[in-house]
Amino acid sequence: MPLVRADRAADPSAEGHGDSGDPHALLEELYAAEASRRRAAARNLAMYPHAAPALCARLVVEPAASVRSVIFTALIGLRSDAAVQGLLPCLRSEDVALRNAAIEALGHMPDVLEPYIRSLLEDDDSDVRIFAVNVLGALAHAQAPRWLEAVLRCDPHVNVCAAAVEGLAELGDQESRSALVDLPGRFPDEPFIAFATKAALARIGTV
């Protein structure tokens, strides 16, 4: 009989270590050699709001995807202004995976992110503006369509506007129509813009 019974359920010695201990010790554990210890530290730091800056600082230098994931989860759980402030610089990172994970994480904190949206949408760097628009597209915030319409009317960069069209395809309503209708006129030489705005308008009409 190949099946062997090995009792895990009642094995207290297998309890995880590093469970919500002293925050200072946990901060040190964030820099431990083993990824499993760093993950445990991040998981436990999730209950300390003041840990947000330290978690973000580790995020930027952390090489293990599994640890980054737990840090992001901790930040999403904290959902605080400090977490947002720590994540915003990631939008400028050269690290594509970090950028995209930060966008996703910020998307889980619509209310805390709101005060920062305007300045992000006015950033000099078009890449930051694209990322800000991408966050908006994932935001469960009632004002998001209005912000996206403003981008369509004013942003000079075609890819920023393309991202905003995509956002409105998901979140747009009747009020969004005029900004969409006017967009191809701003970029007459871009077949993609003409197509995408038509697609977004069609989708808005369906709800």
Next chain:
Amino acid sequence: MEALLRAADHDVQPALSPEQFARFCDFFYHHTGILFGESKRYFVERRVLDRIRASGSEDFRDYFALIRFDASGRELQSLVNAMTVNETYFFREDYQFAALTSDVLPYLAGLRQRPIRIWSLPCSTGEEPYSIAIAILENWNDADEHAIEIHASDIDSEVLAQARAGIYGQRSLQRLSAQLRARYFTALPGERFRLHEAIRSSIDFGPVNVVDPRSMARYRDMDVVFCRNLLIYFDDLSRRQAVEAIYESLAPGGFVFLGHSESMSRMSSLFQPRKVSDSIVYQKPLDGE
């Protein structure tokens, strides 16, 4: 005609337009990884209309705005619960057990020098871990040369008790051949069947809460986790925590089986999708720290 009849028994609630249905299915897929097709239209419509009513929304447009813009995600949770069916029975989605015995176990046998560990989570009333046991005994030719541990966990102590007892009705055994039924079960009065003691006692049942790290810490160095039709019920934060906890419980190179219509593509990038005889399995990287 059908639409008229349905409208009649729904107090004149209009059905969804084709575009609304498509939009809804898109959204639901994006958020849960579950894809509903045309064949499920009545199923979906019915439940969406119920939720529109239950949430106090005026119409589909109103409801759609609610589920998209409600940061709490509460209605979305209710919607997911309404959309998913909880039935469990022996050899449910058994193409995955076939993938287990034909490819995954042989692969792991080559890798591991210690017992191979399989975990059914949640195990509910036991059909899944017992199906795994039977599938292994019936279909893995090399089973006798290896030690295999099957662990089974659930948050609900009542279903665990039922699982340990191992008594099932006809409905639960519908996919088992008469042969398998005779081989592994004893018939009881009242069309009930009891799984043989040897199989029952070979499974390690225990309580677990997937989002509680201390609870999950008891399970380490697992090789295969069956986590079917659980993660869809979680909100985004809990789902991340659960997937990370499962990652933690697996040895490098270990596998996760999700439910038939679920996908890691909406959950996490910690696992690598792999094609294993017609199913997609997710593997923790061999060098996964």
Next chain:
Amino acid sequence: MSHKRILVVDDALTVRLFYRDVLERAGFEVTEAGNGIEGLERALGDHFDLLLVDINMPLMDGYEMVRHLREDPGLHSVPVVAISTEAKDADVERAYRAGANVYMIKPVRPARLTHTAQLLTGARAS
């Protein structure tokens, strides 16, 4: 003569619809995926003559997807076009190192997309 099959991987619906529109007009059969993991799942599950992969995607970006793709013996040589908003040399190099064959910059123009797809799949121009 059967149609050549293209997998389009981009998290933006409007972009996927655009590529579908352009490529279907040129006689290609198009399948969509919304992120790198889904793209990998589709590529593993079916035969494609060409993959169009966006770089900036959530959960798994295009670089990672192409790297994983190339690890699979069956997908080692399927042609891949990496598509991005970035135009820097470093990004282009990175895409090639990950295993892409061609690098295109958004917004993509229909004629260029069609021509590249025909070239990489060996499809005849209609």
